[in-house]
Every structure is written in C-alpha cells, then in structure tokens.
Amino acid sequence: MSGAGGAGAVDLDAWPHVFEPGDRDAPVLLTLHGTGGNEQEITALVPHLWPGAGVLSPRGRANEQGMTRWFRRMGEGVFDVDDVIVRAGELVAFVAAARERYELGDRRIIAAGFSNGANIGVATALLHPETLDRVVAFSGMYPFADRDPLGDVSAVELVLLNGAADPMAPSASVDRLVEVARAHGATVERHVRPGGHGLAQSDVDAAREWLAAR
Numbered sequence: 001m002s003g004a005g006g007a008g009a010v011d012l013d014a015w016p017h018v019f020e021p022g023d024r025d026a027p028v029l030l031t032l033h034g035t036g037g038n039e040q041e042i043t044a045l046v047p048h049l050w051p052g053a054g055v056l057s058p059r060g061r062a063n064e065q066g067m068t069r070w071f072r073r074m075g076e077g078v079f080d081v082d083d084v085i086v087r088a089g090e091l092v093a094f095v096a097a098a099r100e101r102y103e104l105g106d107r108r109i110i111a112a113g114f115s116n117g118a119n120i121g122v123a124t125a126l127l128h129p130e131t132l133d134r135v136v137a138f139s140g141m142y143p144f145a146d147r148d149p150l151g152d153v154s155a156v157e158l159v160l161l162n163g164a165a166d167p168m169a170p171s172a173s174v175d176r177l178v179e180v181a182r183a184h185g186a187t188v189e190r191h192v193r194p195g196g197h198g199l200a201q202s203d204v205d206a207a208r209e210w211l212a213a214r
C-alpha cells in the first residue's frame, strides 16, 4: 500500500480476504466484520441478505490488543478520526484492486458491516461515494466524532439498524449520523429495535428488504 490516503495500489495477496463471485447479475456484498471478528465469519450473513450475491470480505488492518479492527480508537466510542479517514482510503484502494482482479466490471458493490465494520463502511461511503454508495450498517454510529469531513453525498443510500439502548453505538451518535449524512444529500433509512449492541433477526430482515428494493 502506498499513499496515506489509500491513493496507491493495494497488494491484494498481502491483504487477507474472501472473494466468491456469486451470480453475475447479483451485486457483490462487501462484508465488514466487527472488532475481534474476521473476514470469514461475517460472510455467513450474505445468504440471509441476498442469496446468490457475490462476496468480497477483507480483514480489518488495525489491531487492538490482538483484536482485528478497521481503525484505531482511544477508548470505546472514542475514535481516532484521522485514522478513520486513512483507513477508509485504504478500503477504497482495496475495492478498486478487487474490482480489477476479479473482473467485477460495473457490478454494484454494496457494503454490509457490523459495529466497527459498519462504522468503516459508513465512513468510506461518506468520504468516497464514487467507490461505495450503498451501506447496510448494523449497530453502527457516526464515525467522525465532532468533525464533518463530508462533501456531496447525494449518491449515497444508507440503512442504519440499531438497538434503542446500545451503549456502544449511542442513539445520539446515530442521530448525528442521520443529520450530517442527510445535510450533505444522502438518503438514510433508520430502523430502531428494542435492545442493545448486536445483530437481531429483525435487523437482518429489514436489511434484506432494503436491499431487495435497491
């Protein structure tokens, strides 16, 4: 990888990931695992979201005491926003390299992330809508703390699926995500269920419906 913002090429062989082509006429789901997860386990979501979809599932490249993540944080919910921005750029370079290697042509790539994976997916779409313009965010939140680094994101559509009582993705932060994304033109659908951090069956069902309408 060269270039702090991810502008350079990525060596796909050096970046652990899963790729499965799926049906040619289906989108490719870019699955993004949560803290301590990995690129294999998160792919189990795909058949529940879009049977037949392709799968592109990279491993987060940040490490927190042995746990795989997508970007650094100073504490729970306290993000290193500069690192978020750099890592989002790296993910863009990964997607570009994978698009070329796997000959994805103009197949749509839709991100589906959980928790920390939702946060990097949202950050990447809001910073790089030309690479990623659809995100399913399970238990995600606003990834830029008190900053607003967004440009025009009118091409972006997000679906946010959250628990009403989630200390790791507090409602106030999800409110801010909705407000900032919409202010810059994004289309945002939000589903709130009872409960906390996690991935409920109702989240998956709502996400599948949202995807089917896309």
Ligand code: MLT
Pocket (backbone or CB within 6 Å): 034, 035, 073, 076, 077, 078, 115, 116, 117, 119, 168
């Ligand atoms: C994050 O760090 O992205 C969120 O706090 C959720 C998580 O613990 O991964």
